[in-house]
Amino acid sequence: MIYRLVRYLDTRTGQSPLLKKLMRYVFPDHWSFMLGEIALYCFVVLVATGIYLTFFFEPSTHRVVYQGEYSPLRGQTMSEAYRSVLDLSFRTKAGLLMRQTHHWAADVFLVAITLHVLRVFFTGAFRRPRELTYFAGVLMLALALFEGFAGYSLGDDLLSGMGLAIAYSVVMSIPFVGANLALLIWHGPFPGTDQFFSRLYIAHVLLVPVAIGVLLTFHLVSIAFTHHSQFRGSREREDNVVGVPAWPGYTFRTLGLAFATAGVLFLLGGLVQINPVWQWGPFEPSQSTNGAQPDWYLGWLIGALRLMPNWEPHIGSYTLIPNAFWGGAVFPLIVFTFLFFWPAIERRITGDDGIHHLLDRPRDAPWRTAVGVGFFTWVGMIFFAGSSDRVFVEMNISYESQIHVYQVLVFVIPFVAAFIAKRWCEGLLRRELHPLRTPGGGPVRRSASGGFERLRR
Amino acid sequence: MRGAPRLLPRHRAPRWAELAVAWALILAAAAAAGFIAVYALDADTQWLGLLLGGAFALLAAGSIVTAKALVPQEKKEQERESLDHDAEDLDVTVYVQEAGEGITRSRLLKGAAGAAGLTVLGALLVPLASCGPLLDVEQLRRMAWRRGRRLVDENGRPLIADEIAIGSMTPAFAEGVDRERLDASLIVVRLRPDELRLPPQRADWAPRGILAYSKICTHAGCAVSMLRYPLFAPKAPSPALVCPCHYSTFDPARAGKVIFGPAGRPLPQLPLSIGENGELFAAGRMSGPVGPSWWGVERG
Numbered sequence: 001m002i003y004r005l006v007r008y009l010d011t012r013t014g015q016s017p018l019l020k021k022l023m024r025y026v027f028p029d030h031w032s033f034m035l036g037e038i039a040l041y042c043f044v045v046l047v048a049t050g051i052y053l054t055f056f057f058e059p060s061t062h063r064v065v066y067q068g069e070y071s072p073l074r075g076q077t078m079s080e081a082y083r084s085v086l087d088l089s090f091r092t093k094a095g096l097l098m099r100q101t102h103h104w105a106a107d108v109f110l111v112a113i114t115l116h117v118l119r120v121f122f123t124g125a126f127r128r129p130r131e132l133t134y135f136a137g138v139l140m141l142a143l144a145l146f147e148g149f150a151g152y153s154l155g156d157d158l159l160s161g162m163g164l165a166i167a168y169s170v171v172m173s174i175p176f177v178g179a180n181l182a183l184l185i186w187h188g189p190f191p192g193t194d195q196f197f198s199r200l201y202i203a204h205v206l207l208v209p210v211a212i213g214v215l216l217t218f219h220l221v222s223i224a225f226t227h228h229s230q231f232r233g234s235r236e237r238e239d240n241v242v243g244v245p246a247w248p249g250y251t252f253r254t255l256g257l258a259f260a261t262a263g264v265l266f267l268l269g270g271l272v273q274i275n276p277v278w279q280w281g282p283f284e285p286s287q288s289t290n291g292a293q294p295d296w297y298l299g300w301l302i303g304a305l306r307l308m309p310n311w312e313p314h315i316g317s318y319t320l321i322p323n324a325f326w327g328g329a330v331f332p333l334i335v336f337t338f339l340f341f342w343p344a345i346e347r348r349i350t351g352d353d354g355i356h357h358l359l360d361r362p363r364d365a366p367w368r369t370a371v372g373v374g375f376f377t378w379v380g381m382i383f384f385a386g387s388s389d390r391v392f393v394e395m396n397i398s399y400e401s402q403i404h405v406y407q408v409l410v411f412v413i414p415f416v417a418a419f420i421a422k423r424w425c426e427g428l429l430r431r432e433l434h435p436l437r438t439p440g441g442g443p444v445r446r447s448a449s450g451g452f453e454r455l456r457r
Numbered sequence: 458m459r460g461a462p463r464l465l466p467r468h469r470a471p472r473w474a475e476l477a478v479a480w481a482l483i484l485a486a487a488a489a490a491g492f493i494a495v496y497a498l499d500a501d502t503q504w505l506g507l508l509l510g511g512a513f514a515l516l517a518a519g520s521i522v523t524a525k526a527l528v529p530q531e532k533k534e535q536e537r538e539s540l541d542h543d544a545e546d547l548d549v550t551v552y553v554q555e556a557g558e559g560i561t562r563s564r565l566l567k568g569a570a571g572a573a574g575l576t577v578l579g580a581l582l583v584p585l586a587s588c589g590p591l592l593d594v595e596q597l598r599r600m601a602w603r604r605g606r607r608l609v610d611e612n613g614r615p616l617i618a619d620e621i622a623i624g625s626m627t628p629a630f631a632e633g634v635d636r637e638r639l640d641a642s643l644i645v646v647r648l649r650p651d652e653l654r655l656p657p658q659r660a661d662w663a664p665r666g667i668l669a670y671s672k673i674c675t676h677a678g679c680a681v682s683m684l685r686y687p688l689f690a691p692k693a694p695s696p697a698l699v700c701p702c703h704y705s706t707f708d709p710a711r712a713g714k715v716i717f718g719p720a721g722r723p724l725p726q727l728p729l730s731i732g733e734n735g736e737l738f739a740a741g742r743m744s745g746p747v748g749p750s751w752w753g754v755e756r757g
Contacts, residue, residue, distance in 0.1 A: 270506005
């Protein structure tokens with residue numbers, strides 16, 4: 001039967017050689033190569049659960065009085081958007097499962113992408129010929145951050161609104177054009193109008209997902225063009241690719257990973273509560289709540305906004321650049337500029353423009369590893385500074401003192417971390433040196449296979 | 458079916474693995490059936506998640522055992538094809554060059570094409586300006602407050618001066634103005650008159666120590682909703698209004714001055730007056746523009 005199916009397809013498309021090539025496509029094997037796949041399967045779960053949510057969600061700020069199942073909010077005036085989120089959580093069967101799974105999938109999606117980017121950075125996988133794959137990946141990280149924020153904002157609960165107020169302020173703070181841009185996007189001063197909400201909605205359910213989908217396709221196709229990179233091994237060389245073929249081995253492996261991702265996400269969505277919007281209440285610009293934290297992947301931005309000293313360039317009594325610009329716009333711009341330009345910077349510094357199919361271990365490029373450790377420690381410390389208010393609540397350490405300490409440490413610790421990383425890498429490399437070349441030397445013995453082994457006294 | 462040599466290594470699947478995969482698939486089917494049943498009955502979220510997640514987890518287990526034990530295990534080595542091509546393969550450039558060889562006024566054409574491209578693209582982008590008010594930053598300075606407008610609470614009742622206790626914080630709105638507007642909401646606090654350190658020109662803005670500030674933080678637009686009021690003056694810091702988003706901290710005694718956090722300009726203050734029946738009224742306009750800052754905003 002399979003033979004007849006293949007014949008059928010081949011006589012109509014003539015592509016059975018392509019099919020055979022795809023079946024025997026080789027996937028190098030390493031646990032860290034699965035991070036990108038997990039992100040891919042999170043995206044699939046996000047699209048599936050997201051489509052389900054659109055059947056019930058109303059992207060409207062039209063005011064209604066709540067008369068639903070959740071009695072503490074009954075009789076409250078709220079937007080139709082918020083009411084529809086409450087209804088799909090309490091009234092729609094399986095609605096809460098899908099909403100929570102969607103939210104969890106977004107959080108895991110960004111964990112997987114972030115770790116994937118770190119893996120690619122520290123193994124030098126961004127080098128020629130994979131720069132285009134890398135650029136598409138970094139762009140997807142940026143889009144995924146925006147997409148997550150947009151989704152979080154659509155619920156129109158109190159935390160959504162506070163997040164949007166901050167986003168509005170950051171847009172407003174852009175030099176010269178900010179105020180006009182914000183008025184354009186929000187269709188007037190904050191909180192904007194219904195038009196803004198329908199824009200946010202179409203961005204979240206169509207524009208950004210389609211953009212991610214297109215980049216994702218490019219990402220995968222460009223990997224297929226170059227084949228996956230691999231670590232050096234007994235058989236792995238620059239001019240070959242060693243691994244498990246797509247059929248039969250890899251198909252079932254990756255299917256297993258896809259099912260496992262979906263399984264974990266649905267278990268989380270069903271068993272672990274996330275973003276109980278009914279507890280926050282509807283958004284009013286005149287209200288806010290203390291101790292609010294965004295989804296984890298925006299922690300670095302809230303940290304930057306909180307750490308920035310209140311410095312605002314001004315002329316006389318006129319502000320030029322409002323403070324929110326530094327933490328909300330300049331900081332992420334620095335991070336993404338670093339990510340985008342690192343391949344070019346490294347090429348300039350090392351002068352190495354060769355083709356690399358073999359990956360570095362982090363120790364193989366101590367200099368790159370040191371820069372990466374330093375840079376990501378900087379971002380990570382700012383991320384942790386964003387949780388200072390929780391630390392104050394949990395451990396009663398003065399918030400102000402924490403901020404003052406962080407303001408110094410975020411510029412000290414990264415250098416220390418980079419120094420340690422470099423030394424560590426060099427130490428690891430030294431241990432692998434040929435015994436005759438280690439400082440001090442020592443007695444060695446030639447083994448039957450031609451290698452040297454150290455003799456211990 | 459075919460007499461050709463084998464393509465995959467010969468492999469005998471172990472019995473335990475076959476049984477394990479079969480069990481995983483059967484249990485996955487059972488979990489999915491359970492999901493359908495729970496959905497039809499009471500659709501409890503925990504059970505739904507447990508059963509659907511469990512079904513996928515079992516499918517995952519089945520797939521992984523299949524991959525690792527049922528199908529032939531092989532590690533394939535394949536030559537990498539070179540990515541770059543010899544010069545004669547790069548005919549693309551020749552196609553481009555030869556197509557344009559007959560053109561003499563190429564600079565004129567390039568210029569015209571560039572101009573046309575940019576203008577048409579611009580024409581397509583310009584309608585985006587309809588998205589909102591254009592070049593109308595003035596509306597960010599709109600003021601819900603003018604002399605004589607009454608302060609009301611969340612329920613629309615007038616605020617009475619005597620009902621505001623020292624060290625308390627009361628949200629207030631401009632009577633008759635949409636509460637969603639950033640400039641409509643206030644935070645009213647009362648301090649002891651001897652605590653006040655207002656500049657001389659604002660000396661009469663706080664009758665009986667009652668002060669009114671914009672509720673919207675000048676840093677990132679969140680509502681300033683916390684008041685720190687020290688009860689034991691020698692040990693505690695000064696009174697402060699705090700925004701819970703990034704902890705910008707303003708001193709209500711000193712005209713909303715920033716004393717901690719990222720905000721760059723003080724909270725705008727509203728001068729107050731007390732009517733004959735003790736109700737609070739605006740005695741004038743806000744001291745500066747309300748809400749997050751922008752390029753060119755007055756620092757107040």
